[in-house]
Amino acid sequence: MGVGSATRVRTSIQLGALTFIVFLLLFLLDNRFRVLPDAIHNALPAHTPGLVITDITLATCSSLNLLSSCKLDAQKWHRIEKDLYLNKGWLNHAYIHIERKKESELAETDRVILDVKVGRLDPVTSENGQGAERWESRSGGIWLKRTSKRHASDSVNAITAVDVLFGADAVEARPGWEILDQPILLSNPGDNQEARLTVRRGPHVPIERPTVKVNKDGKFKIMQVADLHLSTGLGVCRDAEPAGHNGGKCDADIRTLEFLGSVLDSEKPDLVVLSGDQVNGETAPDAQSAVFKFAEMFIKRSIPFATIFGNHDDEGSLDRLALMQLTQSLPWSLSLPGPSSVEGVGNYYVEVLARSKSTSHSALTLYFLDTHGYSPDERQFRGYDWIKKSQIDWFKSTAQHLKQSPAHQGYHHIRMNMAFIHIPLPEYRTQDDIVPGSGTFAEPPTAPGFNSYFKQALVEENVLAVSCGHDHVNDYCALSKDPKPDLWMCYAGGSGFGGYGGYSHVIKGGYHRRVRLFEFDMEDASIKTWKRLEYGETDKRIDEMIIAQGGSVVAP
Numbered sequence: 356m357g358v359g360s361a362t363r364v365r366t367s368i369q370l371g372a373l374t375f376i377v378f379l380l381l382f383l384l385d386n387r388f389r390v391l392p393d394a395i396h397n398a399l400p401a402h403t404p405g406l407v408i409t410d411i412t413l414a415t416c417s418s419l420n421l422l423s424s425c426k427l428d429a430q431k432w433h434r435i436e437k438d439l440y441l442n443k444g445w446l447n448h449a450y451i452h453i454e455r456k457k458e459s460e461l462a463e464t465d466r467v468i469l470d471v472k473v474g475r476l477d478p479v480t481s482e483n484g485q486g487a488e489r490w491e492s493r494s495g496g497i498w499l500k501r502t503s504k505r506h507a508s509d510s511v512n513a514i515t516a517v518d519v520l521f522g523a524d525a526v527e528a529r530p531g532w533e534i535l536d537q538p539i540l541l542s543n544p545g546d547n548q549e550a551r552l553t554v555r556r557g558p559h560v561p562i563e564r565p566t567v568k569v570n571k572d573g574k575f576k577i578m579q580v581a582d583l584h585l586s587t588g589l590g591v592c593r594d595a596e597p598a599g600h601n602g603g604k605c606d607a608d609i610r611t612l613e614f615l616g617s618v619l620d621s622e623k624p625d626l627v628v629l630s631g632d633q634v635n636g637e638t639a640p641d642a643q644s645a646v647f648k649f650a651e652m653f654i655k656r657s658i659p660f661a662t663i664f665g666n667h668d669d670e671g672s673l674d675r676l677a678l679m680q681l682t683q684s685l686p687w688s689l690s691l692p693g694p695s696s697v698e699g700v701g702n703y704y705v706e707v708l709a710r711s712k713s714t715s716h717s718a719l720t721l722y723f724l725d726t727h728g729y730s731p732d733e734r735q736f737r738g739y740d741w742i743k744k745s746q747i748d749w750f751k752s753t754a755q756h757l758k759q760s761p762a763h764q765g766y767h768h769i770r771m772n773m774a775f776i777h778i779p780l781p782e783y784r785t786q787d788d789i790v791p792g793s794g795t796f797a798e799p800p801t802a803p804g805f806n807s808y809f810k811q812a813l814v815e816e817n818v819l820a821v822s823c824g825h826d827h828v829n830d831y832c833a834l835s836k837d838p839k840p841d842l843w844m845c846y847a848g849g850s851g852f853g854g855y856g857g858y859s860h861v862i863k864g865g866y867h868r869r870v871r872l873f874e875f876d877m878e879d880a881s882i883k884t885w886k887r888l889e890y891g892e893t894d895k896r897i898d899e900m901i902i903a904q905g906g907s908v909v910a911p
Contacts (some may be wrong), residue, residue, distance in 0.1 A: 402412060405459070408514040409501070410454035413439075413494040413539070418446045425450045437519045439495075440543055440549040441587070441640040447543055448496070451552070453517050466501035466515040471539040471554055471725070473497055480834045496540035497552070516555035521548040521641045522588035524608060528647040528654055528685050530560040548588040548641075562686055565659045567626055569710040569718050573878040577679050578624035579775065579871045581631065581846075582665065583611060583826025584853030585645040586638035592855035595889065596865035602704040607852040613796060614889040615652055615850065618870055621894075622887065626689075626707075627653055630824045631726070631777030635853045637669025643673065646681055660720070661689040663701045665777040666728040666739065667824060673702040673724075698743040699725030704753060709766055710877070716766040718877050719773070720757060722750060722818065726811075726825075728779035736804035739778050747812050754816040769880035769906035772815060773873070774821040781806040783823070783833060783844055790911055794831035794846065794886070794898050797861045801826055802839070809813075814841045819903045820873070822847055828858045828866045830886060830901070840908045847871040848886060867891055877887060879908035 365865040387866045412432070416423040425448050426434065432452040439449040473476050473496050479489075490498045511628045518536060520527070527534045533556070538549035555670040569575045584590075590607030619627075631647065650780065662682050669675045679692045679700050693702035707719035727740035754772070757763050761769060782788070813821055814835070820843035827849030835842040848869040849856065868889040875882055885899035900911045 358803050365753070374540055380758045383647075385426050391810050394428040402704075402772060405457070406455045406515060407458055408453050408455050408517055408554075409461075409465050411468065411471065411493060411497060411499060411517060411552075412452050413497060414452055414595065415542075417448075417493070417785075427452050428736065435517065436520055437550075437641065438520075439519065439539060440547050441521065442545075443547050443640070444543070447541075449539075449541060450549075451517065451519055457511060464503065464509055466503045466511075468499050468501050469510060469512045470500040471497065471514060471517075471535065471552060473539055473552060474534050475540065496537070511557055512765070514554050514556060515558065518553045519554075520551050520553050520644045520647065522551075522586075522644055523549050523607075524589055524648065525549075525553075526642050526651045527552050527553055528650040529555070529556050530562075530686060531557055531765075542729075548644075550883045562684060562688075563685055564689060566708065567659050567689070567705065568708045569875075569877050570625065571710055572836075573874045573876060575626070575707055575719060575877070576622065577628055577773075577873045578618065578622060579625050579628045579630055579822055579824075579847040579873065580649075580850050581870075582614075582648055582778075582827050582849040582854045583629070583633045584849075584851035585611065585633060585668070586635050586647055587641045587644045588638075590635070590638060590853045592852045593854060596856060596859075596866065596867055600890070604747065605852065610889075611646060611851045611853065612652060615870070617893070619652065619656055619658065619889045620874060622659060624872065625703075626721075627658055627721075628721075629660060629662040630661050630775050630822065630847060631665025632667045632824065632851075632854065633662065633665075634668045634671055634717070635851075637813070638853065639648075639671035642668075642671040642678060643681060645671070646678065650682065650685050651663045657687060659687050659689050661705055661723060661775075663723045663775060663777055663817075664725060669728070680852070692843060694749060696745070698745045698750045699727055701725045702746055702749060704757075707763060708877075709768075714765075715762055717770065718761045718766055718768065719771050720754075720763075722754075722772070722774040724774065724776050725751065726776045726823075730804065731766055732805075738801055739803050741803035741805045741807045742780075743807065744808040747807065747809055750809075751812055751816060756813055756860055768877060769879075771875060771880060771882065771903065771906055772816065773882075774818050776821060776823045777803065778825045779823045779846070780821070780844065782810045782835060783846075785833065785835075786834055788844075789831050789835035790834050790900075792898060792911070793833075793900060794848070795829065795862060796831050797828040797858045797866070800829065810835065810844075811840065819843065819906075819908055820845060820884075820895060822873070827854055828862065830869060830871070830898075832884070832900075834902075834908070834910060836910075840910050843902045843908060845871065845884065851887075858861035864891075869897070879904065 414423040448597035534553040691703040706717040822845040828850030829846040832845040858865040881902035885896035
């Protein structure tokens with residue numbers, strides 16, 4: 356090495372060392388005096404960019420006291436728009452308010468919240484391990500641990516968001532969030548659901564949409580869950596069978612979710628499709644709490660899930676778009692609102708990729724369409740709404756575009772397609788198409804009175820099967836033959852105890868809740884389907900049959 360080269364190396368080392376020392380000094384100065392710009396400071400380790408919570412309070416008001424107000428100074432406080440009485444208090448209302456600030460705007464006198472608890476007693480005296488920390492009391496039994504120490508907002512314990520969920524069975528489904536054990540202490544709570552604080556520590560965790568792939572054995576299993584009918588709170592069972600089960604005690608959502616968890620653990624599906632009426636709007640004054648209950652089941656098991664809506668989901672506190680945005684924001688969710696130019700919310704598709712690790716080729720396409728709610732023309736077409744022309748046009752153009760895409764053209768085996776809807780198509784009414792041994796026809800299908808002929812579009816685009824929910828006690832499959840077998844039309848059967856069951860005059864022993872499964876075998880391009888029951892032959896595959904072989908619809 357020459358003298359010049361050695362000099363350059365020595366200079367580079369010295370510059371590197373100087374740069375490190377300067378950076379270290381700036382970091383230490385910033386830690387004490389905050390000298391770096393926000394853009395740099397926000398990127399440093401152990402930092403929580405965005406807002407931090409500096410105070411939480413409870414505001415109550417009464418219809419009898421005209422001077423009381425549930426709205427605090429909007430310049431200081433942000434109100435969480437959920438009445439803790441769920442708008443069911445005859446006279447009382449209550450709202451949580453939070454004070455939040457940008458970290459760069461924190462003053463010397465501001466105190467950042469590091470912990471929150473709810474209870475009647477000071478946590479120092481009621482809980483072990485609290486040491487001599489000082490807790491501040493707020494109304495509703497809320498206790499705050501706050502600090503004014505510089506850079507406390509950089510702590511992983513700093514509270515950065517607050518929300519309210521409801522019910523003794525409330526759960527959190529969002530990463531970084533924690534629901535408190537004790538409900539907020541309200542005066543005269545009556546029969547209202549327990550209101551619970553839930554808090555986030557640290558920054559918002561971005562969610563990546565999962566990718567679904569065929570397994571190494573060439574198979575892919577879907578579990579269809581129809582009509583969960585979850586409530587805010589425990590829910591009330593309807594037509595539970597057998598009537599004396601568990602001593603007659605039945606909390607609808609607990610029994611529903613126990614059934615769902617049991618099948619998830621035994622079947623281990625690769626994807627769960629929730630085909631509408633997840634939320635029983637009439638008994639869900641806080642729909643968010645109901646959504647989190649089913650989503651948490653899949654999130655903790657790392658199972659992707661996709662949702663569409665029924666006619667009851669948006670009858671609670673959230674409309675269809677808000678429900679979809681909420682569901683879409685959760686881990687493991689594949690749900691999408693779909694194009695805004697297409698009628699409805701939840702018109703989208705999911706590609707199931709081939710099993711090779713490096714491939715982006717699609718082996719299976721799943722279509723999801725919104726069947727809306729009630730008929731827009733009740734005088735002429737009584738009952739329920741129908742799939743609209745804009746949806747059919749979107750479906751056909753999407754299917755044709757996908758056929759020409761590299762993802763489809765690059766797959767050199769037989770591809771398959773399937774669709775999911777909530778309300779059955781009018782063709783489900785053709786009783787001659789019902790396949791014996793496929794399930795029970797217990798109630799007349801409440802399909803739309805107007806036929807938009809979506810079934811024809813499905814056949815034209817080589818969709819092998821469509822499956823729906825809506826009519827809880829129907830769980831049969833019908834095979835359209837026009838003139839040859841061209842489309843399977845299945846019911847999943849109702850899964851939730853918050854929705855109707857019964858029909859003991861038609862079904863011996865009454866209706867038992869169930870789910871339907873579809874297993875795709877890409878080796879021979881076949882589809883199997885069966886059901887699993889909540890009661891009775893719970894370990895058995897019910898009405899198992901092959902509905903496709905070699906990529907074509909087959910009769911049993």
